[in-house]
Amino acid sequence: MDMHQLTRELNVQNNNKIVMLVADGLGGLPVQSLGPTELEAAKTPHLDALVAYGTCGSSIPVKPGISPGSGPGHLGLFGYDPLQYLIGRGALEATGIGFHLGPQDVAIRCNFCTLDNNGNITDRRAGRIPTEQSAPLAVRLREVSLPGIEVFVEPVKEHRFVVVLRGEGLGGDVADTDPQATGVPLAKPAARNDQSRRTAEVAAEFAREGAALLADQSAANAFSMRGFSVRPSLPSFQEVYGLRAAAVAVYPMYKGLAKLVGMEIVGDAKTLSDQMEIVKEHWEQYDFFFVHFKYTDSTGEDGDFDAKVKRIEEFDAAIPKISALKPSVTIVTGDHSTPSLLKAHSWHPVPTLIASDHCRPDRCKTFGEADCLSGGLGQFEAKYLMPLALAHAGRMGKFGA
Amino acid sequence: MDMHQLTRELNVQNNNKIVMLVADGLGGLPVQSLGPTELEAAKTPHLDALVAYGTCGSSIPVKPGISPGSGPGHLGLFGYDPLQYLIGRGALEATGIGFHLGPQDVAIRCNFCTLDNNGNITDRRAGRIPTEQSAPLAVRLREVSLPGIEVFVEPVKEHRFVVVLRGEGLGGDVADTDPQATGVPLAKPAARNDQSRRTAEVAAEFAREGAALLADQSAANAFSMRGFSVRPSLPSFQEVYGLRAAAVAVYPMYKGLAKLVGMEIVGDAKTLSDQMEIVKEHWEQYDFFFVHFKYTDSTGEDGDFDAKVKRIEEFDAAIPKISALKPSVTIVTGDHSTPSLLKAHSWHPVPTLIASDHCRPDRCKTFGEADCLSGGLGQFEAKYLMPLALAHAGRMGKFGA
Numbered sequence: 001m002d003m004h005q006l007t008r009e010l011n012v013q014n015n016n017k018i019v020m021l022v023a024d025g026l027g028g029l030p031v032q033s034l035g036p037t038e039l040e041a042a043k044t045p046h047l048d049a050l051v052a053y054g055t056c057g058s059s060i061p062v063k064p065g066i067s068p069g070s071g072p073g074h075l076g077l078f079g080y081d082p083l084q085y086l087i088g089r090g091a092l093e094a095t096g097i098g099f100h101l102g103p104q105d106v107a108i109r110c111n112f113c114t115l116d117n118n119g120n121i122t123d124r125r126a127g128r129i130p131t132e133q134s135a136p137l138a139v140r141l142r143e144v145s146l147p148g149i150e151v152f153v154e155p156v157k158e159h160r161f162v163v164v165l166r167g168e169g170l171g172g173d174v175a176d177t178d179p180q181a182t183g184v185p186l187a188k189p190a191a192r193n194d195q196s197r198r199t200a201e202v203a204a205e206f207a208r209e210g211a212a213l214l215a216d217q218s219a220a221n222a223f224s225m226r227g228f229s230v231r232p233s234l235p236s237f238q239e240v241y242g243l244r245a246a247a248v249a250v251y252p253m254y255k256g257l258a259k260l261v262g263m264e265i266v267g268d269a270k271t272l273s274d275q276m277e278i279v280k281e282h283w284e285q286y287d288f289f290f291v292h293f294k295y296t297d298s299t300g301e302d303g304d305f306d307a308k309v310k311r312i313e314e315f316d317a318a319i320p321k322i323s324a325l326k327p328s329v330t331i332v333t334g335d336h337s338t339p340s341l342l343k344a345h346s347w348h349p350v351p352t353l354i355a356s357d358h359c360r361p362d363r364c365k366t367f368g369e370a371d372c373l374s375g376g377l378g379q380f381e382a383k384y385l386m387p388l389a390l391a392h393a394g395r396m397g398k399f400g401a
Numbered sequence: 402m403d404m405h406q407l408t409r410e411l412n413v414q415n416n417n418k419i420v421m422l423v424a425d426g427l428g429g430l431p432v433q434s435l436g437p438t439e440l441e442a443a444k445t446p447h448l449d450a451l452v453a454y455g456t457c458g459s460s461i462p463v464k465p466g467i468s469p470g471s472g473p474g475h476l477g478l479f480g481y482d483p484l485q486y487l488i489g490r491g492a493l494e495a496t497g498i499g500f501h502l503g504p505q506d507v508a509i510r511c512n513f514c515t516l517d518n519n520g521n522i523t524d525r526r527a528g529r530i531p532t533e534q535s536a537p538l539a540v541r542l543r544e545v546s547l548p549g550i551e552v553f554v555e556p557v558k559e560h561r562f563v564v565v566l567r568g569e570g571l572g573g574d575v576a577d578t579d580p581q582a583t584g585v586p587l588a589k590p591a592a593r594n595d596q597s598r599r600t601a602e603v604a605a606e607f608a609r610e611g612a613a614l615l616a617d618q619s620a621a622n623a624f625s626m627r628g629f630s631v632r633p634s635l636p637s638f639q640e641v642y643g644l645r646a647a648a649v650a651v652y653p654m655y656k657g658l659a660k661l662v663g664m665e666i667v668g669d670a671k672t673l674s675d676q677m678e679i680v681k682e683h684w685e686q687y688d689f690f691f692v693h694f695k696y697t698d699s700t701g702e703d704g705d706f707d708a709k710v711k712r713i714e715e716f717d718a719a720i721p722k723i724s725a726l727k728p729s730v731t732i733v734t735g736d737h738s739t740p741s742l743l744k745a746h747s748w749h750p751v752p753t754l755i756a757s758d759h760c761r762p763d764r765c766k767t768f769g770e771a772d773c774l775s776g777g778l779g780q781f782e783a784k785y786l787m788p789l790a791l792a793h794a795g796r797m798g799k800f801g802a
Contacts, residue, residue: 033454037761062800063780066407082801083402092802130571271487307491341759345799347792348761349777369777370764379779 003079003387004240006343006399011242016328016393018243019279020385022077023315024070025297025338027350031305034056038296038305038340039351040368042312046319047353047367050330053357056364057377057386058354061336067347071095073259073335075236078290079141079386082299086227086259088172093162097154098252100259103233106170106199111178112137112159116321121182126160133219134159144209149202163225165202171195171230174203178224186224196314199228230381236262237288241390246282248275249292272314276321282323285337291322297345300338308340329356329392331385332367349379356392404480404788405641407800408801412643412681416728417794419644420680420690421786424716425471426698426739428751428770432706439697440752441707441769443713446721448754451731455756459785462737468748472496475658476571479691480642480787483633488661489573489630494563501660502632505572507600509749510628512579513538513560513621516588522583527621535560541780545610548605554604564626566603572631574595575604579625582698583733588626598600600629615643621679630762637663640688642791647683649692658732659691673715677722684726685789692723699747701739718723730757730793749779757793 015249016339028038035041061068062082071092072082087095090107101107112126112134126134140155140226141163149353150166173192189207191200191250203225214221229349239262247258247264255265264286267278272293293315322330333352351372362376373379377388390396429439436442462469463483472493488496491508502508513527513535527535536556542564543554551567574593580586590608592601604626615622638646640663647660647667655739656666665687668679672693680690694716700709723731734753737746752773755764763777774780778789791797 002415026760029759033735034762058779062402063407063788064785065792065797066411066776067792067797067799069799083407086402087801089802096802104604346759347797348791349779369761373763373775373779379781 001337003383004082004235007079007387007396010399011397012350012395013242014394016395017283017287017325017343018292018329018331018389018393019322019327020077020331020389021293021322022023023296023312023334025300025331025336026310026343027339027346027348028300029341029348031341033344037369038300038308039312040149040370042316044312044316044367045258046316046323047332048365049332050319050332050355051353051364051367051371055357055362055377056351056353056354056367056372058349058372058374058375059333059382060377060379061351061382063323063381064388065347066151069345070253070335071257074254076382077385078237079108079334079337079383080261081383085232085234086103089227090162091229091232093156093160094154094164094229095163095256095260096253097156098256098319099152099154099162099164100256101140101164102166104166104170105231106165106172106226107163107229108203109369110161110163110223110225112223114220115185115222116302119135119185120185121179124173124178124182124224127340128158129219130202131155131157133263134161135212137217140213141210143213144206145363146202146205148181151206158320159220163206165199165206170199170202172199172228174200174228176226177207178226186222186343189225197399201359203228232260236260237391238262241288241386242395243288244289245288246286247292248278249290250275251292251294272318276318279322280325288317299339300340300387301343303340303343307342312375328394329354333385352377352385354392358392358394363384404784405636408641408791408797410478411665411800413796413798414643417796418479418684418688418690418726418733419730419790419794420692420723420728421478421732421790422694422723424694424697424713424733424735426701426737427735427740427745428740428749429709430742431703432742433719438770439701439709440713441771443710444719445713445717445768447724448733449766449783451733451756451766452754452772454760455731455754455765456760456778457752457768457773457776459750459773459776459780460617460734460753460783461750461780462783464782466748468746469737470737470746471654472658474680477783478734478736478786479638479662480784481662482784486631486633486635490534490628491563492630492633494557494561494567494628495555496534496657496661497654498557498563499657500553500555500563500565501657502565503567504632505567505571505586507566507573508630509564509566509604509626511564511624511626513561513562514588514606515621515626516623518587521704522580522587522673525579525625529559530620532556532558532784535562538615538618538621541614542611544614545607547603547606553608554603560621562624564607566600566607568603571600571603573629575601575629577625577627578608579627583677587623590626593603594765604629618697633661635662638664642689642787643796644689645687646691647687648691648693649679650691651676652693655693656781661720664691673719677719680723681726697735698739701741704741706741723741729795730755730790732790734786737771753778753786755789755793759793759795
């Protein structure tokens with residue numbers, strides 16, 4: 001019996017609200033021996049107040065030692081086992097640019113490349129062609145017309161773009177055409193099962209016509225196709241938790257991930273302040289709010305300890321606007337750690353707090369990595385955060401008599 | 402998706418070295434109420450220095466409450482789920498005496514016993530016949546000749562010996578011949594599947610001819626056969642972690658276990674000091690070093706608290722020789738606890754530390770059971786130690802985008 005069978009079966013409906021505040025890449029590392037982490041260095045009076053009232057712990061995004069991308073990181077927070085629910089690369093790339101995949105779609109992550117006169121690859125990424133040059137080429141590929149298939153081509157950054165094929169009978173199991181080597185031709189799209197045969201044929205035709213449209217382009221005269229994938233099949237928040245869920249995010253990737261689990265995207269926030277307003281405006285319409293704050297991750301990725309500290313303090317300053325709404329349960333966490341020391345996502349557990357009237361107090365005083373180690377939630381896999389939230393909100397009944 | 406699928410898929414190659422120091426049976430218990438454990442009583446300045454720099458935790462060898470033998474204990478440390486990878490008793494016994502099983506081998510753990518004139522068992526262990534008497538009997542059994550089969554007979558301790566049958570088409574699924582009772586005859590070896598039919602026939606012939614060779618022996622005129630098993634099929638360290646791994650151990654059992662996961666046995670150490678030299682000599686040739694120290698376990702098994710304390714101090718004194726090599730990641734742990742109070746392996750979690758430049762500091766100051774409870778690794782199953790080691794060594798990439 002998996003956790004969703006339990007959350008479904010034990011579901012209790014009430015009016016208690018849950019707010020999940022996700023500071024992306026929240027966890028960090030000291031930059032000096034025995035010094036503080038970014039979160040420990042930041043002044044966070046409002047988070048500390050929640051800590052005093054709530055219960056803390058350390059969230060393991062996937063499994064010990066595993067550094068997740070945004071996809072598995074958020075699936076874990078949303079209570080979907082990230083090793084069970086895998087999002088294909090094409091689907092994640094489409095999601096990342098805000099393309100909402102439908103049930104007849106196959107998404108493909110494409111890379112511009114260069115071929116010599118014999119059709120052999122000379123550069124698998126077309127010299128990481130700048131976006132200003134690559135975007136118009138991607139747009140030109142929209143001229144490809146395939147009978148019975150709707151084609152979407154969306155530029156991404158540098159050599160990357162996304163193709164979505166929409167039509168009937170398109171399976172997602174097609175091998176990559178990138179041979180991962182130069183001096184050899186691109187592979188033909190090859191179906192790995194019967195349901196994907198039409199996808200492979202359509203993709204081959206797209207590759208042929210696309211290459212013809214690029215034939216005169218020295219910067220990039222072809223492209224590889226990778227990570228063919230259909231929309232991942234995830235049960236919705238409504239179905240597994242009985243929650244009307246709203247996502248309040250600024251960046252398309254997080255809106256996209258939220259939409260994959262059936263959250264509604266509300267508002268069009270540009271700032272954290274906008275996000276707080278939007279939560280307030282929609283307070284009565286939803287049971288669950290996912291609020292995503294990006295800059296704790298991006299400053300970590302930049303390796304800028306001080307900037308990350310400032311962003312954490314900005315995040316802290318917004319907390320009273322949520323507390324004023326008196327949610328039944330407030331969660332503060334991150335989808336993974338992004339220590340500025342490493343300039344990358346890491347495997348380190350993420351400081352996490354749950355604040356509600358039904359928390360058992362622990363001895364944590366401030367919100368920080370070392371303090372959270374003595375917290376009442378211990379170390380736990382992120383996928384258990386949603387059941388904990390539901391429990392604290394009185395939204396799960398007793399298991400067994 | 403299991404952890405080895407992840408470690409394979411996310412593998413990153415670099416030159417960072419990992420050293421895993423295993424003090425067998427490291428964890429202990431106080432002998433006086435509220436007194437220290439063996440590790441807490443020992444003066445361990447070098448381990449404490451690693452603790453200050455690294456991250457600590459408590460390793461659960463298999464699952465809470467389970468006291469493992471050396472086989473499952475080490476498999477867990479090596480990242481092989483000990484409940485998934487079972488080593489048959491015969492294979493473990495052969496491994497324990499340094500017999501390296503090949504792909505055509507079936508290993509059988511045998512016990513000398515005594516039969517009365519009617520062929521009924523009078524003593525299932527032949528009065529725990531002393532090794533001086535049993536070893537020559539085992540050697541005598543080498544005279545058995547079976548067509549098409551190579552037979553190895555190796556004495557073990559007291560009533561125990563190992564038989565290895567080598568030949569084509571020998572499956573390992575044969576029932577024990579020991580009826581676990583006296584006053585009844587030995588059972589005939591019975592195949593439990595078609596692939597093991599020949600094994601059962603060959604084993605029956607070995608039992609017949611062997612008993613004839615022992616007919617005149619009053620101390621032990623027969624033997625039972627148990628734990629028929631082929632070489633366990635374990636993916637190698639190279640395959641699952643991309644590591645060239647060396648084992649530096651004194652005792653055959655630990656060399657054998659290391660060899661089962663594809664480590665190379667280097668040197669011929671007799672002492673811990675030899676082991677340290679061997680690691681140094683082979684430093685450039687391997688990515689991973691498993692160093693096994695036996696005496697923390699044997700003193701625990703002897704129930705000798707003070708001797709175990711001394712052995713821990715001896716182990717501590719060797720640490721600087723490893724630190725001088727500047728490994729990227731140093732792990733100190735045990736395969737299980739062996740409290741001298743219990744004179745046996747126990748289920749208690751094992752104090753564990755990981756030291757590397759990418760550790761998140763915790764508040765542990767000294768290496769001991771109680772201190773480790775506040776460590777940044779929390780309590781974790783031993784099987785996650787290898788993914789954690791790989792992560793800290795920068796040898797695993799990001800999971801998902």
